[in-house]
Amino acid sequence: MDIRLHNTLTGRKDTFTPLRPDRVTMYVCGPTVYDYVHIGNGRPAVVFDVLFRLLRAKYGDVRYARNITDVDDKINAAAKEAQQPISTLTDRFAAAYEEDVHALGALEPTVEPRATHHIAEMIAMIERLIADGHAYAADGHVLFHVPSDPGYGVLSKRSLEDMLDGARVEVAPYKRDPKDFVLWKPSTPDLPGWDSPWGRGRPGWHTECSAMITKHLGDTIDIHGGGSDLAFPHHENELAQGRHLSDGEYVRFWLHNGMLTMGSEKMSKSLGNIVTIRELRAQYSGEVLRYALLSGQYRQALTWSEDLLKQSQASLDRLYQALLESPVGNVTDPSAFKSASIDEFPEAVLIPLCDDLNTPGALAAMHGIATDIHRANDPARARLLRDQLLASGWLLGILNEDPEAHFRAGAKVDPSEIEGLIVERKAARARKDFARADAIRDELLARGIELEDTRDGTRWKVRDT
RNA sequence: GGCUGGGUGGCAGAGUGGUCAUGCCCGCGACUGCAACUCGCGUUACAUCGGUUCGAUUCCGUUCCCAGCCUCCA
Numbered sequence: 189m190d191i192r193l194h195n196t197l198t199g200r201k202d203t204f205t206p207l208r209p210d211r212v213t214m215y216v217c218g219p220t221v222y223d224y225v226h227i228g229n230g231r232p233a234v235v236f237d238v239l240f241r242l243l244r245a246k247y248g249d250v251r252y253a254r255n256i257t258d259v260d261d262k263i264n265a266a267a268k269e270a271q272q273p274i275s276t277l278t279d280r281f282a283a284a285y286e287e288d289v290h291a292l293g294a295l296e297p298t299v300e301p302r303a304t305h306h307i308a309e310m311i312a313m314i315e316r317l318i319a320d321g322h323a324y325a326a327d328g329h330v331l332f333h334v335p336s337d338p339g340y341g342v343l344s345k346r347s348l349e350d351m352l353d354g355a356r357v358e359v360a361p362y363k364r365d366p367k368d369f370v371l372w373k374p375s376t377p378d379l380p381g382w383d384s385p386w387g388r389g390r391p392g393w394h395t396e397c398s399a400m401i402t403k404h405l406g407d408t409i410d411i412h413g414g415g416s417d418l419a420f421p422h423h424e425n426e427l428a429q430g431r432h433l434s435d436g437e438y439v440r441f442w443l444h445n446g447m448l449t450m451g452s453e454k455m456s457k458s459l460g461n462i463v464t465i466r467e468l469r470a471q472y473s474g475e476v477l478r479y480a481l482l483s484g485q486y487r488q489a490l491t492w493s494e495d496l497l498k499q500s501q502a503s504l505d506r507l508y509q510a511l512l513e514s515p516v517g518n519v520t521d522p523s524a525f526k527s528a529s530i531d532e533f534p535e536a537v538l539i540p541l542c543d544d545l546n547t548p549g550a551l552a553a554m555h556g557i558a559t560d561i562h563r564a565n566d567p568a569r570a571r572l573l574r575d576q577l578l579a580s581g582w583l584l585g586i587l588n589e590d591p592e593a594h595f596r597a598g599a600k601v602d603p604s605e606i607e608g609l610i611v612e613r614k615a616a617r618a619r620k621d622f623a624r625a626d627a628i629r630d631e632l633l634a635r636g637i638e639l640e641d642t643r644d645g646t647r648w649k650v651r652d653t
Numbered sequence: 654g655g656c657u658g659g660g661u662g663g664c665a666g667a668g669u670g671g672u673c674a675u676g677c678c679c680g681c682g683a684c685u686g687c688a689a690c691u692c693g694c695g696u697u698a699c700a701u702c703g704g705u706u707c708g709a710u711u712c713c714g715u716u717c718c719c720a721g722c723c724u725c726c727a
Contacts, residue, residue: 196657199657216727217727218727219726219727220725220726225727226727228726228727229726229727230727231727232727233727260725261725262725262726344656344657344722344723345656345657346655346656346657346722346723347655347656349655351655351723393725413727414727415726415727416657416658416721416722416727417721417722417725417726417727418726418727419657419721419722420656420722420723421722421723421724422726444727445727446658446720446721447720447721447726447727448727449720449721452719452720453720454720454721454726455727456725456726456727457725457726458725458726483665483666483676484665484666484667485666485667487658488658488659488666489658489659489720489721490665490666491665493665495664495665495677496664496665498677498678499664499665499676499677499678500665500676500677501677502676502677502678503665503675503676503677506676506677509690509691512690513690513691540667540668546667546668548665548666548667548674548675548676549666549667549668549674549675551666551667551675551676552666552667552674552675552676553675554675555675555676556674556675559692562690562691562692563691563692617686620686622686622687625686625687626686626687626688629687629688629689633689638689638690639688639689640688640689640690641685641688641689641690642690647690649689649690651689
């Protein structure tokens with residue numbers, strides 16, 4: 189089955205084929221680590237994790253790099269405020285980020301490169317750009333000369349004329365052209381810096397990605413992902429550098445995820461309307477957050493709300509309910525499919541996923557499987573469907589918990605006490621003392637425990653009231 | 654203003670030129686001692702006005718509205 193992906197460069201869905209048939213290379217822009225990340229930062233981590241899983245199933249070898257930006261003026265400001273070295277701050281928040289996205293079910297990327305570990309590569313890259321006439325040193329800075337790149341603007345679909353020169357930013361006097369962007373800038377003694385041919389300084393934002401891509405993935409990569417707010421200027425600038433460094437194609441498929449909004453406005457730290465993954469994790473499981481993120485197609489804006497989380501939780505519970513009520517088949521959890529090839533996954537789920545990562549469509553197909561499980565009166569068929577549901581769970585990165593444990597997490601009543609009451613209620617029902625039986629059930633419900641009678645006996649779940 | 658992308662049933666959110674998305678919520682029915690779980694059912698949902706068509710929510714154009722980017726940003 190072909191995988192079709194929307195390529196920002198062409199503006200349409202194109203059939204994906206890797207440059208090398210046996211290997212896929214993918215780079216995704218990660219966060220700048222100067223604080224806890226918000227859930228909007230989690231969207232690319234989760235979305236491209238699904239793509240990573242899908243590509244692994246189809247091609248086997250996928251080299252996936254997700255970077256950490258650990259040198260940046262906001263970091264400098266935060267470190268100064270906290271009176272800490274920047275590395276103390278960035279180590280702390282990089283670790284927090286990894287924890288957060290791990291909780292969201294993201295697999296570890298092949299590499300998670302950090303900007304500060306690639307200063308030498310960046311300097312070498314800048315020297316090449318200068319030698320090739322695309323960059324120049326001025327006043328301690330090195331700038332990329334945008335007019336030297338005739339392709340500039342093809343990614344974000346804007347012409348040089350469209351960009352009003354210096355309309356919103358004062359143009360630095362050392363720039364030959366207002367659109368020129370910084371590859372390297374000087375550092376004062378109180379700022380982090382590295383020795384370079386242009387004096388002690390630090391890299392500009394766009395420099396790191398190109399250097400790390402070249403080092404870890406090669407001159408030409410298959411996929412570059414990130415938030416749509418990065419398309420311009422970040423990715424446009426990266427592409428300007430990259431196309432000259434790779435003498436040809438820099439990135440074959442540019443993928444951009446849409447923004448999360450709070451109400452109708454973009455979730456953004458500068459707007460102050462963020463909610464951190466850390467805060468959300470205190471109230472919801474990582475899987476619920478992941479389900480919520482995948483409930484919309486990745487290119488579309490997604491409105492983040494309490495209601496979305498409630499609906500996601502209920503929807504996820506329905507899938508777990510199907511697992512709970514069906515006989516265990518050949519496998520017990522989705523990780524059994526981590527090395528499975530693409531034809532081992534249900535087609536109904538693959539079809540939407542292969543169509544530009546239509547995760548809502550894939551989740552709908554999973555609900556279809558869940559319904560089929562409940563309808564199946566043949567245990568063999570139910571087992572087969574259960575395995576299919578778990579296989580789908582691997583691709584989407586959900587259903588990793590034991591179903592029973594899923595429904596019992598956070599119980600505030602001792603399980604042995606619950607079991608005792610269930611036995612007592614069973615006896616009451618046997619002697620037709622329904623008043624007593626119902627009293628036990630009501631009492632437990634008031635304490636957050638719900639009973640369900642099945643043909644195999646009574647089971648209990650946590651039920652928030 | 655320029656460039657992108659949107660406006661679908663109470664809510665979320667796919668998709669399609671002519672049967673059905675899906676989930677949540679709500680109601681009714683079945684199951685149950687009663688519930689819960691589960692299953693079944695729920696009238697013209699596709700911003701607006703035109704056009705193409707035997708037929709458009711889906712294609713083309715108009716109008717209105719919304720968001721993102723154009724500055725750091727996932």
